[in-house]
Amino acid sequence: MTDSFDRTPGAGRSRPKLGSPSPEDLGRLAEAGDGSAKPSTFSQHEPLRQPKTSLPLADGGVGSAAESRGTQSPLQGSSILSIDAPEFYPFGYTEYQEVPYEDNSEGYYQDVTLAELVQDMLSHLNASPGSFELEVEGIAATLNEWVTTEETLQELVELIYTQSTSIPNFAYTGARLCNYLSQHLAISPASGNFRQLLLRRCHTEYEQRNDAVKGDEVTQKSFHSYVLFLGELYLNLEIRGPTKRATILLEALKNLIDALLSNPVDGNIICAVKLLKLTGSVLEDDWKLNGKTEMDAVVAKIRNIQLDSTCSSRDVKAMLLNLLELRSSDWGRVVSGASAVEATPDNDPNYFMNEPTFYTDDGVPFTAADPEYSEKYQEIVDRECYCPDFSEENGTEECYEEEDGMDPEIEEAYEKFCLESERKRRQ
Structure with a gap:
């Protein structure tokens, strides 16, 4: 029994082949039935069905093709679309009405x-x-x-x-x-x-x-x-x-x-x-x-x-x-203002009005109207750096103390700064 058993997958099973039935099959069907041999359902393909409607003609539509056959098109008479139909508005729709602009200044602040x-x-x-x-x-x-x-x-x-x-x-x-x-x-x-x-x-x-x-x-x-x-x-x-x-x-x-x-x-x-x-x-x-x-x-x-x-x-x-x-002071007014040429500290109270204010070491302010102005101002010039000239290259004031000079560390740092500035400028 084992010798006749085929272990090949799908062995012993066969699928019906599609196509024309064999003469033996037709004979068996005739004996089993009424003697009329009927073809198998898997016979040759059926012919294609004819279309329900004919293709439109070259110069007409469906209606023209149907009229040529003397029959009525399935679409003819069933459509209600028309270019003359009124516009459709959904329920609750309010049509927009544009109000013309009127340039009336009287109603601007109404x-x-x-x-x-x-x-x-x-x-x-x-x-x-x-x-x-x-x-x-x-x-x-x-x-x-x-x-x-x-x-x-x-x-x-x-x-x-x-x-x-x-x-x-x-x-x-x-x-x-x-x-x-x-x-x-x-x-x-x-x-x-x-x-x-x-x-x-x-x-x-x-x-x-x-x-x-x-x-x-x-x-x-x-x-x-x-x-x-x-x-x-x-x-x-x-x-x-x-x-x-x-x-x-x-x-x-x-x-x-x-x-x-x-x-x-x-x-x-x-x-x-x-x-x-x-x-x-x-x-x-x-x-x-x-x-x-x-x-x-x-x-x-x-x-x-x-x-x-x-x-x-x-x-x-x-x-x-x-x-x-x-x-x-007559509310800050000058009763008899002297001319610019004749103005002196004695006849013009505003003579020193635009003069700058300086301060001593103790923080005491003084102006040109001070009797000791010349001496105090000279002390400030001698003590601090006064430089009327400005550098044309960088717009900074060049100020040096010629008598005392600069501290060595400050001078060295300043030279490094100048060299670094010159190097960046040439880049």
């Missing part, structure tokens, strides 16, 4: 209030005070379009006053703006124009001066800002008259100074000093023009406060002393 507009303008001027001359004309033109009623004019005055007395260092620019608007705002209702309403607003604060100088720190600080703003208004608000300034402000400033000095706490005194440094020379000139000596009375009060050891701090007393010295 969503902005007057307060916001003025706030933006003043913030811009505060950030760029140098652009005042370039911007103020446009600001006035814009405000003329907005301020057309008595209510808006009153609101404008209040806005500018509030910003000028609350923004630090804006009093000067605010006063200049008030002066320009008082001359260029077109509206002038029966209640008063811009300048009249502004002075009326300042008068309201002026009437509370006696209580403000005795109030708390916040009240005093607000009052001090008002005082300095009024001083700027006095210098910048132009009106018709010989002095081109509001006379009513001259009297108001005198009373404000008296109120500040009547309660000589540090804050009030500092405010009075700032006001007098700002307007002292102009106030005294205007008082003298009117035949008054009001500045002498103010200086007398300041001197009494400066001599009183209990009414102010040491730093404030130093400020008062500097103010008194400033007034004694």
